Amino acid sequence: MEKVINKLPSFNAYEIRSDFPIFSRKVNGKPLIYLDNAATSQKPRRVIDGLKSYYENNNSNIHRGVHTLSYESTVMYEDAHKKVAGFIGASDWKEIVFTRNATESLNLIAYSWGLHNLDKGDEVLISIMEHHSNIVPWQMLCQARGIVLKFIDVDEKGNLDLESFERLLTDKTRVVSIIHVSNVLGVVNPINYISKKTREQGAILIIDAAQSVPHINLNVKELDCDFLVASGHKMLGPTGIGFLYGKKALLESMEPFLFGGDMISTVTKEKSTWNELPWKYEAGTPNIAGGIGLGLAIDYLENIGLEQIEEHESELLDYTLNNLKQLPWLEIYTPLEGQRVGVVSFNVKGVHPHDVAGVMDEDGIAVRSGHHCTQPLMNRLNIEYALRASFYLYNTKEEIDQFLISLKRAYKIFKR
């Protein structure tokens, strides 16, 4: 299919920056250059103002009163679920459960589905490039239910090793839970292929979309997944709000994860029955303002268009990698080709990433240094830590130029 590039003249990273109040501040006397977007994104004025406006005008608990404020809050919070559903192509907004973040969503699946459906000897297939959030909950199930956890390998270029995937996918595999986009390598994993093979085996498919939903246009029906999880704060929304998408039949068949108010239909002294979806999984007063803020972030992203964001990031990524690969004193972990988002991981040979990141901080540049919550991947790559620069819609080539200058300065200071 011919790729239609409908780059609207309206996409302009310099204009977009003016929507983000934080870019008016300085760090160590220098303009902030924020290249830590895979950790969390900055927030547009629309989201920040929306939170303030909610607390100033509508604040109330949901599903609880007949008064005006309660009605308004309920509608706003439900609308946020609808926006998420629309954004990821779910057919029914009741398939969207709000959680704190992708981690909580994965725990919800492990507890609500895993504890009740997995037995000794059942295999769960994840990959070596998973974030700890998609490893540790499964390890809990290894202990609790005696399941076997298996890891799909990566190849020497840093891409998912599909031969390893096919070898490990057997009739014992009950779950394939896979990161859509690696938070370290930046690679976009071939979910459609994985999905097809997983279906053939009759296992369920879970997608950790924390690093993909903010950056690429996706559709849960095209991906043909059973569950998909993400965090709001990585997609311009507030912290403390994330979501779980689950197929309706699955969500209906599962036991709740948290118990208490609002998740029930009836309560007697002896027993309780559960509320309808999605409230069955949202016990207690939820993060109402956060949910509404996430909805506003989605409005903002949709207004700009994910295709344009993807294209912009792709340009920044190519520009960065083309420059970095000229530097023989670097070790680069992000593959130089293939489908990737704007994430570059690397090390200055012989120099600890904290030292490089410290120099960059002095230059007002925020990059991540450490193991990125991916210790098994670090181990596989034979490293303990890495530097990571990750981009978003508001980053510019001029910022990359500053980043490169600062990187060279750090190298000069610390090379031995």
Add this chain to the structure above:
Amino acid sequence: MNVDQMELVLDHYKNPRNSGTLSNADFSHEEGIPSCGDKIRIDIKVSDDKIVEAKFCGKGCAISQAAASILTEMIQGMDLNSIKDMDGQQFLETLGVNISPIRYKCALLALKVLKTGVFGDNSFEYEH
């Protein structure tokens, strides 16, 4: 971090003093910071309650490794009791670097290893 104030640290990072281990150490201790992978081992030899020799080995960032080098140089000939009195704030001042509080752990790892090695667990707490 202010690179202009890092002369001492960079000197010790690039030319570490007292690098190595002691086969006949009276105290030997190793600790690390799991979140950043830094590790330091310090070996000391004591005679009449005085440190007569100190060596370190390890890996990690410039600050943690330079701090270990500086510390092992500082403590040669020192009474064990005066090591008990060394505090983190003072040691940070000795290093002469202006680092963010996030990296205090790197700068103070060597001191923690030394104190824990000589006086046991809980003899050093990171302060903020």
